Amino acid sequence: MVLIALVGISKILKEPNLNKQPNGKINKRKLTLTTREDSYCICFNAMASPCEVLIETESETLAEQLGKAVANEVWRIEDKYSRYSSLSACSKINSSQGKPVAIDQETFLLLNFAELCFVLSCGVFDITSGVLRNAWRFDGSDNLPNKNQVNVCMTHIGWRRVVYDQDHITLDEGMELDFGGIGKEYAVDKAIIIAKNFTTRPVLVNLGGDLSATSPRKNNQAWQVGIEHPGLVKKDSNKSSDKRLIVSLMKGALATSGDANRFLLKDGKRYSHILNAQTGWPVENTPHSITVVAPQCIQAGILATLALMQGSDAEAFLTEQGVKHWAIR
Amino acid sequence: MQLTTNKKQNKKTEQKINIKAALTLATTALFGGVAQADTPEEDSWEFDTAFLLYSEVDRVSAGEAILNAKKTFSDEEVLNLKLTIDALTGASANGAVAQPNVQTFTRPSGNGQYDVVAGDTPLDDTFHDTRVQLNAQWTQPIATDYSASAGVHISKEYDYLSIGINGNLGIDFNQKNTTFSIGASYFQDTFTPEGGIPKPFASMLIGDSSSPSWDDDFAQTRIGTEDDKTTTDMLLGFTQVINRRMIIQFNYSYSMVDGYLTDPFKILSIVNNEGLAQDYVYEQRPDQRIKQSAYVQSMYHFDTTVLDISYRYMWDDWDIESHTIDSRFRIPLDGGSYIQPHFRYYQQSAADFYAPYLMQSKFELQRPEFASADYRIGEMTAYTLGLKYGMTVNNGHELSFRLEYYHQAPSDAGFEAPSVLTNEDLYPAIDAIIAQVTYSF
Numbered sequence: 001m002v003l004i005a006l007v008g009i010s011k012i013l014k015e016p017n018l019n020k021q022p023n024g025k026i027n028k029r030k031l032t033l034t035t036r037e038d039s040y041c042i043c044f045n046a047m048a049s050p051c052e053v054l055i056e057t058e059s060e061t062l063a064e065q066l067g068k069a070v071a072n073e074v075w076r077i078e079d080k081y082s083r084y085s086s087l088s089a090c091s092k093i094n095s096s097q098g099k100p101v102a103i104d105q106e107t108f109l110l111l112n113f114a115e116l117c118f119v120l121s122c123g124v125f126d127i128t129s130g131v132l133r134n135a136w137r138f139d140g141s142d143n144l145p146n147k148n149q150v151n152v153c154m155t156h157i158g159w160r161r162v163v164y165d166q167d168h169i170t171l172d173e174g175m176e177l178d179f180g181g182i183g184k185e186y187a188v189d190k191a192i193i194i195a196k197n198f199t200t201r202p203v204l205v206n207l208g209g210d211l212s213a214t215s216p217r218k219n220n221q222a223w224q225v226g227i228e229h230p231g232l233v234k235k236d237s238n239k240s241s242d243k244r245l246i247v248s249l250m251k252g253a254l255a256t257s258g259d260a261n262r263f264l265l266k267d268g269k270r271y272s273h274i275l276n277a278q279t280g281w282p283v284e285n286t287p288h289s290i291t292v293v294a295p296q297c298i299q300a301g302i303l304a305t306l307a308l309m310q311g312s313d314a315e316a317f318l319t320e321q322g323v324k325h326w327a328i329r
Numbered sequence: 330m331q332l333t334t335n336k337k338q339n340k341k342t343e344q345k346i347n348i349k350a351a352l353t354l355a356t357t358a359l360f361g362g363v364a365q366a367d368t369p370e371e372d373s374w375e376f377d378t379a380f381l382l383y384s385e386v387d388r389v390s391a392g393e394a395i396l397n398a399k400k401t402f403s404d405e406e407v408l409n410l411k412l413t414i415d416a417l418t419g420a421s422a423n424g425a426v427a428q429p430n431v432q433t434f435t436r437p438s439g440n441g442q443y444d445v446v447a448g449d450t451p452l453d454d455t456f457h458d459t460r461v462q463l464n465a466q467w468t469q470p471i472a473t474d475y476s477a478s479a480g481v482h483i484s485k486e487y488d489y490l491s492i493g494i495n496g497n498l499g500i501d502f503n504q505k506n507t508t509f510s511i512g513a514s515y516f517q518d519t520f521t522p523e524g525g526i527p528k529p530f531a532s533m534l535i536g537d538s539s540s541p542s543w544d545d546d547f548a549q550t551r552i553g554t555e556d557d558k559t560t561t562d563m564l565l566g567f568t569q570v571i572n573r574r575m576i577i578q579f580n581y582s583y584s585m586v587d588g589y590l591t592d593p594f595k596i597l598s599i600v601n602n603e604g605l606a607q608d609y610v611y612e613q614r615p616d617q618r619i620k621q622s623a624y625v626q627s628m629y630h631f632d633t634t635v636l637d638i639s640y641r642y643m644w645d646d647w648d649i650e651s652h653t654i655d656s657r658f659r660i661p662l663d664g665g666s667y668i669q670p671h672f673r674y675y676q677q678s679a680a681d682f683y684a685p686y687l688m689q690s691k692f693e694l695q696r697p698e699f700a701s702a703d704y705r706i707g708e709m710t711a712y713t714l715g716l717k718y719g720m721t722v723n724n725g726h727e728l729s730f731r732l733e734y735y736h737q738a739p740s741d742a743g744f745e746a747p748s749v750l751t752n753e754d755l756y757p758a759i760d761a762i763i764a765q766v767t768y769s770f
Contacts, residue, residue: 116355299352321349
């Protein structure tokens with residue numbers, strides 16, 4: 001959803017991080033370094049999104065080292081919390097069949113965070129709600145699930161049934177955790193911590209539209225961030241490029257939550273992929289997309305998601321919270 | 330979890346502020362814990378260097394250089410090496426009292442004598458020493474929530490050798506908000522003063538040090554060439570994170586020192602009823618001291634500033650009791666620099682055998698079991714006022730400067746002062762300046 005124009009010379013960095021897949025296939029992870037006027041951009045793919053690290057420096061070595069450190073961290077988080085990789089910590093929890101699974105401090109802290117989000121949203125946001133994808137497929141079609149399918153899923157949902165402490169977690173059989181709602185934003189924040197420890201130069205980390213900057217650019221200039229939304233483009237196909245929303249960001253984070261291509265349309269009614277974990281059904285009248293600014297990316301992401309869950313009151317919710325945001329309906 | 334409950338209760342009334350604020354707190358919790366573990370510092374050395382100057386008006390000056398090297402290994406093992414070199418020169422009070430006439434003393438080595446003018450507190454100006462000290466400490470996690478630490482210490486001066494070992498166990502509870510620690514250390518010190526160990530209460534030999542019988546006479550006042558002491562310390566600690574802003578720590582320590590605790594360089598004046606010195610005798614202290622202390626420290630983090638206050642109560646079986654209040658207030662300035670005012674107040678009561686001088690009449694009637702005129706175990710108050718300025722220089726290294734003023738005022742613990750001594754300064758104050766430069770890289 002966010003693209004920052006890339007102009008310049010690119011080179012593929014050596015030493016790609018090799019990610020061994022469970023089937024023995026080696027997934028070549030690579031970084032591309034692009035030189036720009038007074039900065040470098042390191043691009044890579046992670047979490048099914050294009051990712052980039054922008055750093056204002058003349059030192060290619062610094063850019064390369066930082067890019068590698070950030071990419072390795074993002075890949076580490078992806079490998080650990082992806083529900084698609086059978087080797088991930090997340091998959092180990094999900095395949096535990098009711099038995100306790102050992103967790104580390106990082107996972108414990110993430111679970112605490114998820115718990116707070118559950119409480120703040122009165123149960124609408126729930127990291128155990130991922131199993132709803134067995135009933136809902138948001139492919140733009142009109143294939144709504146029937147009530148029974150949804151109800152079957154609902155029997156495997158409920159954060160309150162998750163038992164965990166600092167060392168272990170126990171899930172009821174059939175239940176699953178899905179860190180998808182916070183993982184990417186968390187990775188952005190972790191990458192920013194690395195960047196800050198690495199250098200005092202201005203750095204922006206963008207993981208598929210969720211992004212954060214360590215400090216303003218040279219001479220206190222803001223970072224210009226373009227937010228693209230397919231909905232916008234469709235409405236005004238004649239001048240799509242002009243409708244790209246350009247946002248200025250001095251420092252801090254920006255996260256976007258929306259239904260982009262992920263919705264169902266039946267009898268003229270649009271069903272957003274934002275599901276209410278309490279009912280198993282989509283929240284009605286949500287904006288297509290909400291972009292929120294916050295000091296940390298994970299905060300921005302949750303605020304955007306919680307706003308969408310307010311349906312028609314999404315913008316009012318954010319205004320009331322005093323949160324800077326852009327909504328697209 | 331407490332936070333969550335609070336937010337829930339307030340939700341209806343104050344939902345507006347709550348979500349944003351709650352998320353801010355939750356984010357701090359999320360990154361606060363993991364962030365430290367992931368710093369790229371692992372497997373690299375961190376160095377702190379410091380140079381300190383301590384200068385007492387008319388008395389001792391000390392220069393100290395410290396090099397601290399710390400290496401953190403990837404599995405949270407930490408090796409810390411610290412080298413300290415001190416050089417002391419100047420004059421130190423020998424224990425005798427000021428007199429209305431010139432006084433002559435023999436140097437502790439027996440080689441030569443020195444005169445002190447009328448009205449001056451007698452200082453031995455041959456005080457100089459260089460000390461090299463090395464500490465090595467290894468810390469590592471041994472199980473979830475358990476960390477262990479062990480270290481060795483060696484310190485060498487011209488006439489002093491100290492060897493020590495220590496061990497410490499830390500246990501975290503309550504999601505690392507509570508830490509309980511237990512530690513012990515053991516030191517073995519050997520003292521080989523130049524001139525040997527003086528005989529307690531023997532008169533200081535004064536006269537012609539070039540006479541043929543001098544060495545034999547001087548040897549009569551000695552009981553040996555060296556002596557030693559052992560120190561066993563035990564420490565219990567408890568640290569509690571009260572909330573995101575406040576941390577509080579309690580320590581209790583028990584220390585047992587056995588062996589030669591006397592200062593071989595210190596003497597006492599034996600005065601007659603007018604207060605005129607008739608003799609100087611070597612001091613004698615008990616060969617055991619049991620010291621206990623209770624300590625509480627609290628750090629409070631305001632929005633930008635940090636207040637650090639501590640109080641220590643120490644008591645021992647020599648009847649010394651002391652109170653120390655120490656406070657620092659860190660104020661950040663623009664660009665990563667900070668200033669930190671420092672105030673310390675210290676008050677101590679005298680040891681039961683402390684005496685600024687001994688009355689000849691009483692001394693001849695019955696020699697005390699122990700006596701010392703060392704001002705450091707007398708009644709006193711002291712305070713320190715200081716300011717530290719720290720700044721971040723290129724590459725994020727920290728450079729800091731500290732300047733402090735120290736004032737120590739011994740006081741009269743109620744000793745009778747015979748006529749001539751009422752005109753002398755029996756409890757001279759000490760003023761000192763401390764300057765330190767520290768560079769971390």
